[in-house]
Amino acid sequence: MIRGRDDSWLIEACRAGHVEAFGELVGRYQDRLYPTALRLTGREDDARDLLQDAFLKAFQKLGRFRGESAFYTWIYRITVNLALSGRRGRRVAPATGLAPIDPPDPAPESDPALPLQRAEQDALVQSALDALGPEHRAVVVMKEFDGLRYEQIAAILGVPVGTVRSRLHRARSELRIRLQSLVDEDAVPAPTLRHRDAWHEPPTATFGPSPPDHHEPSR
Amino acid sequence: MNPLDDAILDAYIDDELDPAGRFEVESAMATDPALADRARARLALRDLIAGLPRPVVGMSLAGPIVARLAARRRRQIHLQFGQRTVSIPMRPARWAGVGLAASALLSWSLGNPPVPPDDFRDGAAIAITGAPPIMVAFDPPAGPIDPPTELVAAPPVDPAIEADRERDRRQVRALMERDDVRRILIVADVLGAGAATEQVDEILRKAGRARPDYGRITVAQGVVVDPEHPGAATVFAVVMNDGELAEFRGRLDAQFPGAVSSDAAGPEVITQLAEIGQVAVASGTPAAVLHRPLTPPIAIRPVPPPPAVALIPGHERPLVLGPRRPEVAEIPQIGPAARQDAPTGRTVLVWVATRDQRAW
Numbered sequence: 201m202i203r204g205r206d207d208s209w210l211i212e213a214c215r216a217g218h219v220e221a222f223g224e225l226v227g228r229y230q231d232r233l234y235p236t237a238l239r240l241t242g243r244e245d246d247a248r249d250l251l252q253d254a255f256l257k258a259f260q261k262l263g264r265f266r267g268e269s270a271f272y273t274w275i276y277r278i279t280v281n282l283a284l285s286g287r288r289g290r291r292v293a294p295a296t297g298l299a300p301i302d303p304p305d306p307a308p309e310s311d312p313a314l315p316l317q318r319a320e321q322d323a324l325v326q327s328a329l330d331a332l333g334p335e336h337r338a339v340v341v342m343k344e345f346d347g348l349r350y351e352q353i354a355a356i357l358g359v360p361v362g363t364v365r366s367r368l369h370r371a372r373s374e375l376r377i378r379l380q381s382l383v384d385e386d387a388v389p390a391p392t393l394r395h396r397d398a399w400h401e402p403p404t405a406t407f408g409p410s411p412p413d414h415h416e417p418s419r
Numbered sequence: 420m421n422p423l424d425d426a427i428l429d430a431y432i433d434d435e436l437d438p439a440g441r442f443e444v445e446s447a448m449a450t451d452p453a454l455a456d457r458a459r460a461r462l463a464l465r466d467l468i469a470g471l472p473r474p475v476v477g478m479s480l481a482g483p484i485v486a487r488l489a490a491r492r493r494r495q496i497h498l499q500f501g502q503r504t505v506s507i508p509m510r511p512a513r514w515a516g517v518g519l520a521a522s523a524l525l526s527w528s529l530g531n532p533p534v535p536p537d538d539f540r541d542g543a544a545i546a547i548t549g550a551p552p553i554m555v556a557f558d559p560p561a562g563p564i565d566p567p568t569e570l571v572a573a574p575p576v577d578p579a580i581e582a583d584r585e586r587d588r589r590q591v592r593a594l595m596e597r598d599d600v601r602r603i604l605i606v607a608d609v610l611g612a613g614a615a616t617e618q619v620d621e622i623l624r625k626a627g628r629a630r631p632d633y634g635r636i637t638v639a640q641g642v643v644v645d646p647e648h649p650g651a652a653t654v655f656a657v658v659m660n661d662g663e664l665a666e667f668r669g670r671l672d673a674q675f676p677g678a679v680s681s682d683a684a685g686p687e688v689i690t691q692l693a694e695i696g697q698v699a700v701a702s703g704t705p706a707a708v709l710h711r712p713l714t715p716p717i718a719i720r721p722v723p724p725p726p727a728v729a730l731i732p733g734h735e736r737p738l739v740l741g742p743r744r745p746e747v748a749e750i751p752q753i754g755p756a757a758r759q760d761a762p763t764g765r766t767v768l769v770w771v772a773t774r775d776q777r778a779w
Contacts, residue, residue: 216637216638220485222484222485226479226480226481226484226485227479227481230479230480234475235471235473235474248476255484259484259488322470322471322472325468326471340468341468345468347469350435368429372429372461375464376464382463382467383461383464383467
């Protein structure tokens with residue numbers, strides 16, 4: 201049985217040729233990776249394709265996975281870099297200048313139309329993300345959406361931390377222009393700085409060395 | 420703080436400042452409303468992006484991915500020679516091309532003998548090498564993969580097969596975890612396609628040993644168990660005493676003359692091998708089993724002729740006339756009791772590789 205096995209056991213099984221073990225890994229992480237893939241690609245079908253390609257590439261490169269990081273960290277890195285390469289490296293929506301996007305009409309909290317307006321707002325934000333260049337979009341998604349630190353983003357992209365800072369700064373500047381009415385400096389409440397956990401997930405999902413393997417009861 | 424300090428403000432919003440830096444920014448915001456407004460805008464932007472929905476895929480990607488991997492394995496063959504790899508789809512019309520490619524690579528390999536390996540040293544490994552091999556492996560290819568065209572459920576795992584694998588894995592792991600793993604014997608598959616593996620397996624199976632069973636571990640192509648010995652391999656875990664090891668090495672020398680060298684095996688390698696996953700247990704010939712010839716003139720003890728048999732009226736069973744065969748207990752044997760006294764030996768790994776040995 202492969203259900204309940206830890207990642208390292210499944211990886212070894214994959215290396216030994218048991219592709220069904222890789223299916224378990226896919227099922228384990230597809231839903232955690234999908235939101236990031238969706239923000240990077242902007243389209244649901246492209247996000248699914250990106251994930252499939254990322255997992256297939258991971259299987260091909262499984263021999264190079266040394267277990268120095270968690271499998272999730274590794275497949276996350278593959279996903280981001282795959283999104284930046286090839287056909288996915290293009291801008292999702294051609295950028296035609298930096299014209300601000302009109303926000304949805306404001307509505308009171310009790311308005312039954314609020315969910316719809318929230319959806320419209322999300323669509324505007326995603327549209328602004330899509331208009332960024334791939335490298336700028338990637339750093340914004342990793343920083344703002346996934347809450348990674350500069351060093352983690354730099355390690356994933358293979359660039360210096362300074363490059364991450366500069367890309368992030370330019371991307372944010374562009375986003376602030378496009379989403380001007382949503383982030384108007386006079387229209388938002390006073391800053392209440394709260395720092396999010398890196399992954400919105402349990403500690404085992406964070407970047408870093410793999411946790412020690414659990415002993416298999418059958419051994 | 421002036422307008423040029425955007426980088427510091429960004430770092431503050433991103434929680435990338437040290438306590439002193441944070442205090443400096445917060446102090447500045449307390450006295451500079453414009454700076455506080457800039458911070459608000461940055462926080463608002465961050466919250467907009469962080470607040471985007473986080474949906475799930477809505478379908479299982481495992482099925483199509485596993486199906487594609489399995490299909491790739493079935494229909495693709497790779498011919499690798501050193502750093503060169505030729506990937507050919509396994510279609511009937513192309514098998515002639517596979518043969519030609521293999522022949523060409525083999526011819527090229529025979530003209531480029533490898534660097535002779537080091538000599539054997541006690542406490543290290545023996546490597547038997549020859550010409551660079553042709554590796555034939557059924558592995559996922561490098562390069563782009565076509566998008567999936569259909570959704571296929573992952574094949575179920577047979578519980579019986581899984582139980583067998585688990586039992587074998589425990590047995591092999593027990594062999595590998597012995598404290599006395601002394602050396603690795605490395606044999607290059609100079610002919611490719613498992614020829615050396617079968618030859619070594621035959622020698623192991625026929626060589627009588629006090630502990631005849633042995634483990635067989637398959638290392639798939641692309642799995643690097645030991646960076647010093649990369650590539651696909653079959654690794655046998657065998658328990659031998661010094662005499663058995665000397666005899667076994669002699670047989671290997673005879674099978675692969677002049678190609679024996681040494682290498683070391685670290686505990687990390689042994690640990691990884693024990694967990695590689697695809698293992699099987701094979702049985703060999705016990706050292707203490709004697710095959711007693713029964714036919715003169717080479718019989719240890721002449722076998723008496725068959726006794727005469729008479730059918731007597733009134734008796735249900737035939738009446739045996741003449742001398743009887745000796746009882747089983749009278750025949751001298753070397754059985755389990757004797758084998759218990761035999762030394763158990765040390766674990767030896769026999770590493771049959773299917774990759775270019777020159778890099779070693």
